[in-house]
Amino acid sequence: MVQFFTGSQFITSMELGLLYGLVALALFISFTLLNIADLSTDGCFTLGCAVGASVTVAGHPFLAFPAAMAACACSGFVTALLQTRLGVQSILAGIIVNTGLYTINFLAMGSSANLNVFGSDTIFSLAKNVSENPLYRKLYTVIILLAVVLVICAFLHWFLNTTLGLSIRATGDNASMVRASSVNPAFTITVGLCVSSTLTGLSGALLAQYQKSCDINFGTGQVTIALASLMIGMTLVRKGPIFVRAFGAVLGSCLYRLIVAIAMKFNMPAEFLKLASAIIVTAAICIPYMRGQISFYRRRIRKDRSRA
Amino acid sequence: MSEHMLEMVHVTKTFNPGTVNEKTALNGVSLVLEKGDFATIVGSNGAGKSTLFNAITGAFYTDDGTILLDGEDITFKKEHLRSRDIGHLFQDPLMGTAPHMSIEENMSLAYLKASRHKSMFSSITRREKEFFREQLSQLGMGLEDRMKNPVGLLSGGQRQALTLVMATMVTPKILLLDEHTAALDPATADIVLDLTKKIVRENSLTCLMITHNMHQALEIGNRTLMMDNGHIILDKSGEERASMTVEDLLEQFRIQAGMELDNDRILLSE
Numbered sequence: 001m002v003q004f005f006t007g008s009q010f011i012t013s014m015e016l017g018l019l020y021g022l023v024a025l026a027l028f029i030s031f032t033l034l035n036i037a038d039l040s041t042d043g044c045f046t047l048g049c050a051v052g053a054s055v056t057v058a059g060h061p062f063l064a065f066p067a068a069m070a071a072c073a074c075s076g077f078v079t080a081l082l083q084t085r086l087g088v089q090s091i092l093a094g095i096i097v098n099t100g101l102y103t104i105n106f107l108a109m110g111s112s113a114n115l116n117v118f119g120s121d122t123i124f125s126l127a128k129n130v131s132e133n134p135l136y137r138k139l140y141t142v143i144i145l146l147a148v149v150l151v152i153c154a155f156l157h158w159f160l161n162t163t164l165g166l167s168i169r170a171t172g173d174n175a176s177m178v179r180a181s182s183v184n185p186a187f188t189i190t191v192g193l194c195v196s197s198t199l200t201g202l203s204g205a206l207l208a209q210y211q212k213s214c215d216i217n218f219g220t221g222q223v224t225i226a227l228a229s230l231m232i233g234m235t236l237v238r239k240g241p242i243f244v245r246a247f248g249a250v251l252g253s254c255l256y257r258l259i260v261a262i263a264m265k266f267n268m269p270a271e272f273l274k275l276a277s278a279i280i281v282t283a284a285i286c287i288p289y290m291r292g293q294i295s296f297y298r299r300r301i302r303k304d305r306s307r308a
Numbered sequence: 309m310s311e312h313m314l315e316m317v318h319v320t321k322t323f324n325p326g327t328v329n330e331k332t333a334l335n336g337v338s339l340v341l342e343k344g345d346f347a348t349i350v351g352s353n354g355a356g357k358s359t360l361f362n363a364i365t366g367a368f369y370t371d372d373g374t375i376l377l378d379g380e381d382i383t384f385k386k387e388h389l390r391s392r393d394i395g396h397l398f399q400d401p402l403m404g405t406a407p408h409m410s411i412e413e414n415m416s417l418a419y420l421k422a423s424r425h426k427s428m429f430s431s432i433t434r435r436e437k438e439f440f441r442e443q444l445s446q447l448g449m450g451l452e453d454r455m456k457n458p459v460g461l462l463s464g465g466q467r468q469a470l471t472l473v474m475a476t477m478v479t480p481k482i483l484l485l486d487e488h489t490a491a492l493d494p495a496t497a498d499i500v501l502d503l504t505k506k507i508v509r510e511n512s513l514t515c516l517m518i519t520h521n522m523h524q525a526l527e528i529g530n531r532t533l534m535m536d537n538g539h540i541i542l543d544k545s546g547e548e549r550a551s552m553t554v555e556d557l558l559e560q561f562r563i564q565a566g567m568e569l570d571n572d573r574i575l576l577s578e
Binding site for chain 1: 386387388389391392396402403404405406407408409413414416417418420421423426427428429430431432475
């Protein structure tokens with residue numbers, strides 16, 4: 001096993017898991033809590049990546065994050081606006097924004113389909129030079145990403161327990177009850193989608209600095225992968241306080257990356273990844289349903305037998 | 309402020325106008341409720357009772373007419389803004405609460421109505437938690453010890469009782485009860501109904517209650533209304549109401565509506 005799966009490969013999967021875990025957190029808000037399938041996630045991820053890369057190349061490795069997050073908050077706002085004020089169905093709103101973002105992303109990278117960040121300072125390159133310690137050199141990326149994820153989980157724990165957060169959670173649960181509590185669901189959906197898109201954007205910007213590049217196709221399939229992570233996470237942690245559930249989604253993302261890494265070991269071509277994540281999502285949704293069906297058929301067969 | 313709590317003047321609502329499904333659910337309804345009035349409403353299915361409630365809560369805007377609540381014209385006020393002053397309970401106990409959230413969280417959402425000036429970024433305070441426990445202990449259902457439980461785990465009766473507390477915790481100007489005990493078993497229905505009467509009495513609430521139980525229609529509250537085909541066809545209170553029997557009420561229905569009661573849900577219960 002040690003030869004089969006090295007420590008550095010494990011660390012790389014954890015890095016990717018934590019990084020993409022932020023998108024799983026975004027879907028935790030939009031999909032689990034608001035009960036909205038936000039299909040603009042793909043484009044939004046690329047937007048965060050593109051804006052993050054551009055600002056990093058301009059020599060502002062730290063400013064890259066608020067810039068990317070602000071850009072994605074705007075994208076989330078538009079998605080919400082379409083479905084709450086302009087009567088567009090929520091799934092369609094996501095698809096429309098996703099399509100529009102392709103052009104925006106292209107422009108954000110200076111009218112180019114990709115952008116290199118090589119040679120510019122990133123938070124990772126800056127952190128690397130802090131210490132010569134070999135153990136630190138191995139783990140500094142994980143440390144940074146873990147810190148970011150923990151801060152975000154803590155933020156969500158606080159935010160989703162405020163009165164505004166409670167209204168957002170109730171919107172996906174029973175919108176008419178939210179209205180009866182003198183809160184406009186259009187408002188809670190807007191805030192929720194903005195926060196969720198912001199997290200997607202943060203993830204995108206981190207990827208730009210982590211991979212030192214950005215490509216117009218980075219976001220493709222992100223929503224499915226994040227859903228797969230979220231589903232795995234929700235099987236790991238079913239209930240508990242928000243912090244635990246949110247961190248469960250990130251753990252799901254880490255586990256997903258680990259599974260992918262193992263699959264790669266069996267010489268699975270990288271192109272198969274998206275099919276694999278599609279299958280994982282399908283399985284995660286189908287299995288609980290199939291279980292119910294199977295127990296029903298079992299019961300029926302048993303009954304038929306006892307009659308015969 | 310006005311002595312009238314609710315004043316509806318010639319309120320009209322037509323659904324699907326200009327189609328074969330056109331239905332005038334409210335046809336020039338005028339109704340005045342004094343402060344502290346507790347009126348019951350009877351009428352066959354499709355008579356416009358629930359539509360009347362929805363017109364008051366603002367689920368849709370009316371086509372014509374004016375609605376005043378405590379002297380304020382709310383005809384074009386948005387639904388979520390009206391809800392500060394209106395408590396609304398439905399027949400389905402699932403309608404009034406969020407199942408995946410705890411009792412405490414549900415109550416603090418309902419309590420938002422009171423905390424107009426509170427920051428949206430504040431959490432539930434210890435004092436509020438204590439207040440919620442107190443409110444729940446009135447029910448005598450032991451819910452005050454299950455504050456952290458998700459509401460989805462409660463029975464229909466418990467959920468309806470919780471919804472009742474949530475709707476009246478911040479005293480509403482008017483409480484609308486839409487057959488709120490109809491989906492409960494008889495024993496639980498009695499408990500919830502007694503609670504309703506107690507809460508309405510203690511807070512001297514103005515209340516409208518839809519029921520299909522003719523005994524309830526005459527016994528509870530101080531006024532009985534009957535609706536048919538988008539009109540209020542009968543309005544009795546005081547002496548007139550006190551001398552009325554269930555048979556009278558049914559007879560009135562026949563005369564006023566000019567039709568026979570056949571397979572309707574209006575049946576003698578008990």
